[in-house]
Amino acid sequence: DLPDGILGDIVSLLPTAEGARTQILKRRWRHIWRCSAPLNLDCCTLVARGGGREAEDELVGLIPSILSSHQGTGRRFHVPSSRHSDRAATIEAWLQSAALDNLQELDLWCTHTYLYDYVPLPPAVFRFSATVRVVTIANCNLRDSAVQGLQFPQLKQLGFKDIIIMEDSLHHMIAACPDLECLMIERSLGFACVRINSLSLRSIGVSTDHPHPHELQFVELVIDNAPCLKRLLHLEMCYHLDMHITVISAPKLETLSCCSSVSRSSTKLSFGSAAIQGLHIDSLTTVVRTVQILAVEMHSLCLDTIIDFMKCFPCLQKLYIKSFVSGNNWWQRKHRNVIKSLDIRLKTIALESYGGNQSDINFVTFFVLNARVLELMTFDVCSEHYTVEFLAEQYRKLQLDKRASRAARFHFTSNRCVRGIPYIGRAGDLDLTDPFRF
Template identity: 55%
Template sequence: MEIEASGPCSRKRKFAGLGSLEAGAAPEGPTTGDQDQEPPPPPLNGDRISELPDAVLEEIVSLLPTKQGARTQVLASRWRRLWRSAPLNLDFRPYLFDKDAQDVIISRILAVHQGPGRRFCAPAYHLHGDRADAWLRSPALDNLQELELCSYTFYLPFPPATRQPLPAAAFRFSDTLRVATIGECHITDSTVQALHLPKLQKLALERVIISETSLHALIAACPALECLLIHDSTGFRCVRINSSSLRSIGVRGFCYQRGLKCLELVVENAPSLKSLLQLGSCGFLHISVISAPKLETLGYLSPDSSSRLVFDSTVIQGFKVDSFTTTVRTVKILAVEIYALSLDAVVDLMRCFPSLEKLYLQSDGPGKTNLWRRKHQNLIRSLDIRLKTVVWRYYRGIKSHVDFATFFLLNARVLELMTFEVHDKDYNDAFFAQQREMLQVDSRASRGARLCFTSDWSYRYISLDPSVHDLDPADPFERTQPLKADTNFMLCGNC
């Protein structure tokens, strides 16, 4: 977001001691007195931002990244006051590679900022020692709402091998926190015993060590918890979910635990749960859903035979339905990830989830034979295909892919949209014309169905570096931005 100055200003302002707007520190010059009390200049034609009350502008500033929020001080004296009193959004990441500058900048920001804390984001391994304790106890972070103590292995591929306990000063925010990401820490049993987080809505545990007893106690200490992400964490074998508030759960990377035959996630009682996501490699993960009456979203299912998903007496082993006696009619969104896409396997899954409306596919392999006209004739008569949306990443247009796609085009009577992400070399008129004929668009079962070919990413792939915020949307796989107009081609009947 860019904010333009509300009026002409000929004076140049610099940040004290750093000479750079990127430092996020206070500008040179008086900080109190008449200068800070100057009325804002009259707005230019079409400028509505300057007419907003201070409380609204402070909220806007607090949502900006640290550097951009600090830069608003140069706009006018009114904006300088706004940044100092707005809830502070302080993120270490822009300064990770220059520790000396980082310490100076962070200390200066905390010293000059007068408002409450909104968000504090820092690598966990850095927050040990007297200086870090002073930062966490700074009045500028009072009433903190979001705390992110992350590992940042993307920036530092070799984090410290020994995981330290959480900094003691981090616990002073327990009454106000709404979002907490804890990474590269050892959460001890004694720490969890005294912990209560009455307002926490989102919790992520990334590469932490925590015992099974403490993990369950931590979840129970968050009565308002809505989103839970457990990522590459160790110290436990089974996670049992009993929560009336949880709406979304994401798990990733349990295969790193040695000496354990399998890990279990058991959803015993989750009346509000809507999303259950397996993100990336979750080797030897067994998931059992006992009671989740509102569950709508599942993904990513993969052919890994070491993983198992159980609903009552229905057992899905890897990508194969081993036992089928109960249908799950609440599930409407399903994402699958498989190298060689198999129509037979997907059809079996649809029998388990007969109310499926959205299907997300990721498959870049050659695919199975996927012939269906004779093989599934009886099934087509009995299976009510309710799919409205199919999104396919890495569609190649080869025969096995075409056979898979035509099954839905010629049999899904309420289909609205099929989106295919294709390689750049296939994004051309000749490929589109060929696919129109091969996919039999004019014979589609749903006369309103449209096909969209795109070279842009066709849906959100959140497995690689998941965040607890990725779990929040009603459809976590749906793109938040529309496909680019210059990278998609719509195809429908009579066009």
């Protein structure tokens, strides 16, 4: 009994194929998807079985029929990547369709034939600049001539993946989005440094790429002034490139992620005079009290490093750790004075790849016996170790009956407990209150 407009909005939130299937429910619904629902066309959900060129050809034939038959407005269009150069003109024709007028969300994965051989951005993209709110562009060469003069007055989320763009053009695009809230830059080339001066940005996610012989590498991020920035995530680090992140002014920064590599490369994160080089804090003259959520990817699970982080971020409440091997985590004598002076405010701790060896146990018991406000500690355990006997042994060895926080709960799982890089796929994912929690 709902009006067509409301039913249309509901249908537009369904995956493309499911939205189309609502036409078979009853006569009342037959016209909703075609006429009343804003078009949500995700081509990735329509790929035919089997893959390969035949599946792509089938998809290429299906999309025009959807666009020509739809009589409502356009909400979202997700164009998947193609490795066939003859698709560029086809994509341009799709983008010119009247069914996409006033488009709000565009995911455009451009055609590429091999690594870094990217085509220019299709000109038809520019016709959405006045209405689009969410944009992801991948596998594309954004040339200076195309970017200059663009304005995106309503753009909230902008994601770049595997693109080539010059530094001046990148800064121009960011400045052309006065209401931009989420910015993601992954594995992109053509610029060395990104400087952020934005009154609206709330979330930033960056990652580096492998060195390329003919293009500049993205190796430096400077937050000059971002009064609304709450989340700063270093999503992934190339094993061959250093990344230097400097935060000059971000007074509301609450969530932070850092990566450490096993190779010669490292991440340097600076807050004023406090510097974190490769997850080792060089100076504690600056203390950042706003950060409450921290995600750390380290090669070796190291309690010393985490204690340094708690000193630098004394108001930390949630800690997510991904490690690959165990370190040496004896602490009873080494950190005797730390225990007396450090105010541990952690309420949530999640460990991915917990092995249950003595080093891991030493790491965990530090928090079991000293974190007085701890509420939940989660352990991701390898499925082959996830047995009744293993869990019983861990409960005993971790001294859970002596826990400092009587309200603390300890949860073992064989599923991933930290929402990591593969699950942060779009700029909007950065804007979750806690982007690392499933």
